[in-house]
Amino acid sequence: MRARLFVVLPLALVALTACDDQSSNSAAAPSAPPPPAVDVAAPLAKEIIEWDEFNGRFHASQDVEIRPRVSGYVEAVHFRDGQMVQTGDLLFSIDKRPFEAAKSRAVAELASARARYQFANQEVERGQQLVTRGTLPKATLEQRISDRLVASADIAAAEADLRSAQLDIEFAEVRAPISGRISDSRVDVGNLVSGSGTTTLLTRIVAFDPIHFEFDMSETEYLSYERANRRGDLKSTRDGGTEIEVRLPDEDVWSYKGRIDFVDSAIDAGTGTIRVRATLPNDDGFLLPGQFGRLRLPGSSVYEAILVPESAIVSDQSRKLILTLDENNLVQPKVVRVGPNELGLRIIRKGLEKTDRIIVNGVLRARFGQPVTPNEVKIEPWPNGQPGQ
Numbered sequence: 001m002r003a004r005l006f007v008v009l010p011l012a013l014v015a016l017t018a019c020d021d022q023s024s025n026s027a028a029a030p031s032a033p034p035p036p037a038v039d040v041a042a043p044l045a046k047e048i049i050e051w052d053e054f055n056g057r058f059h060a061s062q063d064v065e066i067r068p069r070v071s072g073y074v075e076a077v078h079f080r081d082g083q084m085v086q087t088g089d090l091l092f093s094i095d096k097r098p099f100e101a102a103k104s105r106a107v108a109e110l111a112s113a114r115a116r117y118q119f120a121n122q123e124v125e126r127g128q129q130l131v132t133r134g135t136l137p138k139a140t141l142e143q144r145i146s147d148r149l150v151a152s153a154d155i156a157a158a159e160a161d162l163r164s165a166q167l168d169i170e171f172a173e174v175r176a177p178i179s180g181r182i183s184d185s186r187v188d189v190g191n192l193v194s195g196s197g198t199t200t201l202l203t204r205i206v207a208f209d210p211i212h213f214e215f216d217m218s219e220t221e222y223l224s225y226e227r228a229n230r231r232g233d234l235k236s237t238r239d240g241g242t243e244i245e246v247r248l249p250d251e252d253v254w255s256y257k258g259r260i261d262f263v264d265s266a267i268d269a270g271t272g273t274i275r276v277r278a279t280l281p282n283d284d285g286f287l288l289p290g291q292f293g294r295l296r297l298p299g300s301s302v303y304e305a306i307l308v309p310e311s312a313i314v315s316d317q318s319r320k321l322i323l324t325l326d327e328n329n330l331v332q333p334k335v336v337r338v339g340p341n342e343l344g345l346r347i348i349r350k351g352l353e354k355t356d357r358i359i360v361n362g363v364l365r366a367r368f369g370q371p372v373t374p375n376e377v378k379i380e381p382w383p384n385g386q387p388g389q
Contacts (some may be wrong), residue, residue: 038362040325040374044381045354046308048342051245054276056215060289061279062178062207069171070094070195074187081184084285085176085205092174092185092202094193099172103165110158117151124148171195177251181285203240206289211282213246213258216273222263223301233301237276238263244278244297254296256280256287266328306344306352309379312360313338322352323359323366329374331359331366344382 020377069209072094079091130136176182177284182203187193195202217225228234235241236259258280267274278295280287313319314333321333335358339347352358360379366372 008131014105016355035329035371035373036362036365037373037375038359038366039377040357041360041377041379043348043354043356043358044345044379045304046307046343046381047302048347049298049302050304050305050340050342052138052221052299053294053296054215054217055292055294056213057291058208058287058291058293059212059214059277060093060180060206060208061210061212061362062180063289064180064205066174066176066202066205067160067199068092068094068174068193068195068202070099070168071193072098072172072195072222074191074193076189077185077187079182079185081182083182084180085182086179087176089176090173091182092187094172096169096172099165099168103162106158106162106165110155110162111385113151113154113158117148117155120144120148120151146311151173174202176205178205178207180205200265208285208287208289208318209282210258210279211287211289212243213278213280213293213295215276215278216271217276219267219274222267228300234298237297244295246280246293246295248291248293259313267295278304294295295296305339306348306380307342307353307381308348308352308358308361309344310346312358313346314363322348322356323363324352325357325359325372325374329371330369331368331372333368345379 034141076093077091077097078093079085085091127136127144131138131141144179183206186201187201191200195200225234225237229236238259240259242260244258244260246256246258247254258278260276262277263281264275308322308360312322313336314323320336320338322336324332324334326332334351336351337349339349341347345369357374359372360377362372
């Protein structure tokens with residue numbers, strides 16, 4: 001009986017030792033983790049127009065300094081500072097009395113000249129009869145004819161003086177030459193203003209409906225547009241057919257639309273740029289001359305572009321890569337050539353097909369040639385063309 005106990009105990013110890021070894025091996029060899037999860041989508045294929053953007057400022061379509069055409073004392077100011085005025089509105093009244101007196105003198109001078117002419121004409125008619133009878137020398141008749149011509153010229157001069165006096169009376173009422181918003185009055189009632197030599201600035205009127213937007217385009221950009229126009233890809237910027245859009249610094253949407261109506265005749269040799277002007281409607285007068293804005297104009301015709309989010313693009317030194325998945329969900333990089341932003345996404349010009357599956361989120365978790373767990377999503381353009389808006 002004692003011998004059996006000695007045999008059983010060693011066998012039990014061996015069994016316990018074997019169980020401990022199996023447990024240790026199980027803890028030392030855990031199962032492999034699953035492939036990392038990433039968001040995967042097909043590139044967005046969409047018909048778009050590429051836009052080029054420029055900074056510029058608004059300018060009045062008309063800007064007029066109001067100055068008097070006659071000298072005198074201001075009798076009245078007929079507008080409120082900053083109000084809207086229409087063409088022909090009375091702005092200032094200058095004392096007319098000196099001009100009315102000058103007109104009266106001109107009327108009297110005209111009457112005197114006409115009387116002299118009438119007398120000279122009668123003298124010529126009598127002289128012609130006397131010359132025919134031989135009782136008046138021919139030289140005397142010629143002198144009377146000359147006097148009549150002088151009297152006729154005096155009438156013309158008197159009529160011109162009268163018209164000048166009438167114009168001075170008219171110019172004593174300073175009226176708005178254009179419609180627009182008037183500035184403040186630079187003179188008060190009783191001030192003496194000058195209409196000759198160094199004229200007096202009375203006020204200023206600016207018209208901003210329509211309003212102009214001016215910006216500078218580089219020589220390279222100008223050549224690009226001209227070549228595209230000659231190929232028939234874009235409309236000429238000189239014939240008024242190029243549509244543009246403008247937004248203000250505090251706006252995310254392109255609120256204002258217009259057309260390019262002027263391209264300068266020469267490139268500035270100092271800056272290498274050419275001045276371009278667009279015209280926009282401004283019915284409500286919200287846009288003011290001097291305001292800063294951003295303009296965009298078509299840089300291409302309509303075409304189908306491939307677009308991806310910025311998060312899908314990886315930089316590798318000087319190259320741009322996009323991580324794609326093959327049929328086995330293995331990561332395969334593709335070298336691409338990127339274009340500008342559009343609709344909040346990046347245009348891919350080369351290296352990607354619209355049937356590819358690309359990683360749009362989680363690129364840092366992906367490794368070249370390694371599998372991933374794809375979560376299928378869809379790429380959507382941003383409504384305002386601004387990511388996160």
